[in-house]
Amino acid sequence: MTAFILKRLGFSVITLFAVLTIVFFIVRILPGDPAVAILGDQATEASLAALRMRLGLDVPLYQQYVDFMGGVVVGDWGTSMVSGRPVIMEILKVLPSTIELTLASLVLGAVVGIPIGVWSAVRRNKLPDYIARIGSLLGLSFPAFVSAVLLLLFFSIQLRWFPVISSGHGSSLSDRLRDIALPAINLGLIMAAYITRVARSAMLEVLNQDYVRTARAKGLAFSIIIWRHCLRNAMIPVVTVVGLYLGILIGNSVLTEIVFNRPGLGKLIVGALNQRDYTMLQGMMVIYTLIVVLVNLITDLTYGLIDPRIKYS
């Protein structure tokens, strides 16, 4: 087990290194000059040159690359070219908000998606199955920003249950819950639709297994068969999907964060891209890569918990 984790971490370091190298060069190939983005369209060449020097953009590219990589190794991700604050501080400031939103929608997705998926598989080709299948298709095909605005219109404007924009300075639990409710529902519904489909097909497969037939023949109650015997076996594909999807979810949070005006990684990366904030973009990629690598590792380890037959070597 330990050897497995160490090996995986070794691979992760290589992945991280490759991603960062690619990102470093792609960011610099992008047209658009950070100095112009910062100083605006009336700045003189002299001002622009002075700023480029301050930002360290006047040294040769390989030097910038070496500096950047060296920095990452020792945990110094540089300072944002736009705000002048350390990149890592800016990211850490908004990271909890993104993680909170992602986890909340994940929990919501699982709580809604797994029972519906199971129910749909058990009642295969009956009305509940059709409803669940159409519902999940709808959830998957509905653009997140449209559902976001609809949620706002209904729950915030019509019913006035939740604020349109997060107050940003309410730190009490009830304030936080009110702030996160709609964004979490918005992302959670997409997640639920996804999980429903996977849970359904995994469950269908399990239901056809011999041991299920044996259990039924023994006269075991159907609900016990489903919840005690089948569910656990059907969960492996679900966990895989959730693991894979978590990365996508963090990406999807961009639109949700913007519409619901929540701080987060999504908003940060869009701003950094618009302003050609090279250092910030690099820092964001470090974080995104770390998250994906970590989530994959956790996913792999979770398999063992669900299915003791899986061995790590």
Next chain:
Amino acid sequence: MKTRTGIVLASVLFAGNALAAGTTLNVGMAGADAGKLDPHVATSTLDKGLLHWMFNGLVRIKPGEASPAFIEPDIAKAWSSSEDGLTWTFELRDDVECHGDYGKIDAEDVVYSLNRSANPDISAFAKDYAAFESVEATGPLEVTIQLKNKVPSLLGLLVPYHGGNIVCKDAVEALGEDYQRLPIGTGPFMFAEYEPQQYVKLVANPDYFRGEPKLKEIFYRYIPSDSSRDLAFQAGEIDMIYGKQEQTWVERIKKVPGTKVVVMTPGEMSVIHLNMTMPPLDDIRVRKAIAYTLDRDLMVQFKGPDVTLAAISPVPEGHLGYTGDVPQYPHSIEKAKELLTEAGYPDGVTIKAIHTTLPGMLSTMEAVQAELREAGINLEIQTVEHATFHEQIRKDMSQVVHYAAARFPVADVYLSQFFHSDATVGTESAVANFSHCAAADKEIEEARVEGDSEKQLALWADAQQKIMEEVCAVPLIQSMQLWAWKDTLDLGTEVHGSLNLSPPVTEMSNFTE
């Protein structure tokens, strides 16, 4: 009733900080986050609007107006200039306090501020102050500015806009790098807190020299999504919002009960610059054909008559030095086709434009494309992301450039930046002369140093006529600034315009309910 529910709701939502509803102003701004908060570096609309409420200049334009005709004292209580207009002396008030514990403003602070504005290593506006020979403290409360040559509107450079903001020397020196996120000024509101991607909080400056502000707090919230901003306003969570430059926005937001929609000058002027060095645009007949084809009135209808003005001269209407008396090319497809045939293009021409993907600007360009097609002019639009657009048009890569900009409202600024050959893109001293226009260099230069204001106006008028004769560019429309706020919010002044592109929130502003 609905408004009241909104206010109650808002105060519940913001409980803890704003129990004193009625003294807290919530502003919803279009943008994801603050950029630079150093007034000599901040160039974006969303940053300079915020800074507007924290800083003073030596002089200011009367709140609610945007024209230099309304200049009045600010930190300086009186001023005089020498006969040749090259020496200006300003006498300062003695009661202007810096925010925090940085003491009173004196001549040293003013000298420091103006030298900082003129320093290209720090300031984004250094070019505007290039004519300053020296700025000296000639007394504890007296500053003398010596100019190398005459400046069309010296006082205009000293209003709290761009480099004209007066900073506190001790604060800048004490804070160093931190100054760019801890703006210390002298204005009615003081910087209090910044929450990334969320808001900047300002509080009233109790020692403000014009009196303590009636509003106690301002939350300047960053809300990038247009629909969320509008919905937040509708729900009463926001008191004042930045609008979209669209007719439909005005119509929609007007329907929110208790709302005041305000259209402010200066507008952003959209101009189609024609690169006169690239064929077929090197032929004046082709440029004229384009001018005859573009129908401004149609453009105004398209963009919305309440929010748009037709542009006639290359200088926006309302700027000091503007004239409407320029060669015009009334819409005529026939005339355009004739000119094209004469120029040797009976079957039409194809011209190319690099353009931004920003929706507002792109839709204007697409309308231009549709109009040009009628005369057989095929405008190929290559869209690129906004930062790329700015980079490529400055590298002289586009035949046609649609540029929208607002500048200090004196004719010289527009003429010098867009139509003087020194500003030609691709050169050392480039600014934004995308057309390579050199038609009025002499007039523009003479007007800059002309002491007689009548003659100066005449020179500027000549310049505008020559540029239009050469058809260096086709002025299209002016898109006005749009804001909306609750009608219970009284800004303390009639609002017609704002140079800083944000409503004048001053010590007078308050809620009437």
